[in-house]
Amino acid sequence: MSFIELKHINKRYPGVDKNAVTDFNLEINEKEFIAFVGPSGCGKSTTLRMIAGFEDITGGELMIDGVRMNEVAPRDRGISMVFQNYALYPHMTVEKNIAYGLQNMKVPKDEIKKKVEWAIDILGLQEYRYRKPKNLSGGQRQRVALGRAIVKDQKVFLMDEPLSNLDAKLRVSMRNEISKLHRSLGSTTIYVTHDQVEAMTMADRIVIMKDGVVQQVGAPMELYEHPQNKFVAGFIGSPQMNFYDVTVSGSTVTFADGSRMTLPQVIADKLSACGGELILGIRGEDIKFDSQNLGLYGESKQQAVIENTEIMGNENNLYFTFGGALTVARVSKYEVSRIGDSVEFVFVPHKMHFFDKETERVIG
Amino acid sequence: MRVLSRRKRIANGVLVAVMLLLSLLFLFPVVWMIANSFKPDGQITADMNSLSAFLPPALNGGFFDNYVTILTNTSFLKYMLNTLFYAAILIVLGIVVNGLAGYALAKIRFPFRERWLLIIMLLMIVPMETIITIHFLFVAKVGLLNNVIGYILPMIVNPFNIFLFRQVFISLLDDVYEAAQLDHCSPVKYFFTMVLPMSRSVVATVSVFTFLNVWNDYLWPSLVFTSSDLLTAQIGLGAITANENTTMGQTLAAITLITIPVIIIYSFFSKQIVEGVVSTGSKEG
Incomplete structure (x- = not known):
């Protein structure tokens, strides 16, 4: 049986005609790390806050460990939460911030001491234990917030964009620390973020949301390789997937600028039922410039002029216009092209994604 | 620029002088009150028209008499x-x-x-x-x-x-x-x-x-x-x-x-x- 179940959860705020969250269904297993990801206003934080009990559930049922939680107060749901703004108690020291919940739970003093020591030790806060939050950096504050959450031995951890206030470098190291902490504690974690890289690198499964509706649930690579619609395909992956309006007729794909490409028969057969006007999507790394691929897919070889390059160090991004759209290709650092160079490339056929133009759902 | 800053300095000086005068004006009754609270009535009357009205009497045995009387009697x-x-x-x-x-x-x-x-x-x-x-x-x-x-x-x-x-x-x-x-x-x-x-x-x-x-x-x-x-x-x-x-x-x-x-x-x-x-x-x- 799943540990957390969200059954047909709806949220509508008074005086608003539209749902903030619509028919949210999800089963979360014990010890699983789930990430809710999506753009601002997609309902991910609202869903998390409904799980925490800070927002009423308008419709549907929330179960934690087999018990209906809709009417249960936040403190009795067996959850800990890490907030975006840390929500530390400004007048208390690091040590007191971590111990406060345990004191309220009437945990014996020696046990509180032991747990606080453990949290301070595990999070590397020894030298800051007597400092108040205003005298800590963003990363240290976030560690204190984590400490406060982990000492209470709750079954569920909720994290609401915990790293969004940190700088890029610190975010990477904290990402790693949270993942390690999750593995060592074995808690069930729900992590809200708008950063798809955080979701991809940390989560066992990702829930992608848009306008209050779940778009797809799956393991990171499943979402990356097999997006169910254009939104998911575009949201996951950096740089974003390239999209083109195309017309498919038999095995020929015609782009908006008149460029043509020939599809392998297997793919053409799959598309035959819904041929016509479609959206073609291809990831930057599936656009190949090397001679081996140019030879393999020679009949679909295309040409373009490089308009911009981004040298990332480990790889390069090449920008050019093709098929009536700006295209970005990810190539290895050894693939040196300069602005103005004329290049030949191919789309790896079995890496192409086709979406219905109206529903934007994937085809095939 | 230099002329402006000089003007500004003069204006600031005038402002400070006016504020000092005003604060003296407000302080005057307080100083008078404190100074005379240590004096017997006769001395208050005698000092009334002189600058000593704003000065406390010499520290002697009866210096705090008025306070002692108020607090004890x-x-x-x-x-x-x-x-x-x-x-x-x-x-x-x-x-x-x-x-x-x-x-x-x-x-x-x-x-x-x-x-x-x-x-x-x-x-x-x-x-x-x-x-x-x-x-x-x-x-x-x-x-x-x-x-x-x-x-x-x-x-x-x-x-x-x-x-x-x-x-x-x-x-x-x-x-x-x-x-x-x-x-x-x-x-x-x-x-x-x-x-x-x-x-x-x-x-x-x-x-x-x-x-x-x-x-x-x-x-x-x-x-x-x-x-x-x-x-x-x-x-x-x-x-x-x-x-x-x-x-x-x-x-x-x-x-x-x-x-x-x-x-x-x-x-x-x-x-x-x-x-x-x-x-x-x-x-x-």
Whole structure:
């Protein structure tokens, strides 16, 4: 049986005609790390806050460990939460911030001491234990917030964009620390973020949301390789997937600028039922410039002029216009092209994604 | 540019000189009062038309006579202690009651919340003197005249303090309350262990305002109290100065004694007083 179940959860705020969250269904297993990801206003934080009990559930049922939680107060749901703004108690020291919940739970003093020591030790806060939050950096504050959450031995951890206030470098190291902490504690974690890289690198499964509706649930690579619609395909992956309006007729794909490409028969057969006007999507790394691929897919070889390059160090991004759209290709650092160079490339056929133009759902 | 900055310097100099003169003007009665509070009446009269009116007498055996007389031969010390006691009770009750009301108006959603706030803000413009009759009639009706509770009860709720608290509490992060909820902190405990300590500045401001209000109040205690055991310092001062046996020097000593706490409070808490007044206007939303 799943540990957390969200059954047909709806949220509508008074005086608003539209749902903030619509028919949210999800089963979360014990010890699983789930990430809710999506753009601002997609309902991910609202869903998390409904799980925490800070927002009423308008419709549907929330179960934690087999018990209906809709009417249960936040403190009795067996959850800990890490907030975006840390929500530390400004007048208390690091040590007191971590111990406060345990004191309220009437945990014996020696046990509180032991747990606080453990949290301070595990999070590397020894030298800051007597400092108040205003005298800590963003990363240290976030560690204190984590400490406060982990000492209470709750079954569920909720994290609401915990790293969004940190700088890029610190975010990477904290990402790693949270993942390690999750593995060592074995808690069930729900992590809200708008950063798809955080979701991809940390989560066992990702829930992608848009306008209050779940778009797809799956393991990171499943979402990356097999997006169910254009939104998911575009949201996951950096740089974003390239999209083109195309017309498919038999095995020929015609782009908006008149460029043509020939599809392998297997793919053409799959598309035959819904041929016509479609959206073609291809990831930057599936656009190949090397001679081996140019030879393999020679009949679909295309040409373009490089308009911009981004040298990332480990790889390069090449920008050019093709098929009536700006295209970005990810190539290895050894693939040196300069602005103005004329290049030949191919789309790896079995890496192409086709979406219905109206529903934007994937085809095939 | 150089001409401008020179002009500015001159303007600043003139401004400082004017302010110094003004402060001397305001200080003059205070200095006169303190200097003469150490003198016998004869010396006060003799010094009246000379610069020595602003200087204390030479330190001798009778230097503190006026103060000793006021503190030992009259009940003035008792009146001052009474006032301190009332102020302490009113500070505690005022923080709890006005603080809770301010918190509700800032953070709890309830029907007509904004209208309630408007009513409270409107009450701020009603002078105490206009409603004091209603207070008096109520206290008399419930038999609490000449009683500490009767004196304190109408003074607990203060619309200005409610508004002051509301303005500060509205800026507190809701996340902290939610975190406290998950830390098994009850709403009441949250108010006392989180909200008040996080808002120390406004608590200090309200305490100072309440103290000054109680210390300087004359009208309400003079209506409620008739028993000399319960009188406040201001009423006591009135009674002492009205007594024909009290000398001018003793009167000035009593006035000096009653002024000292106010001066101390203003010197130590001027920052909080300014912050409190500023927060009512600038921390919206």
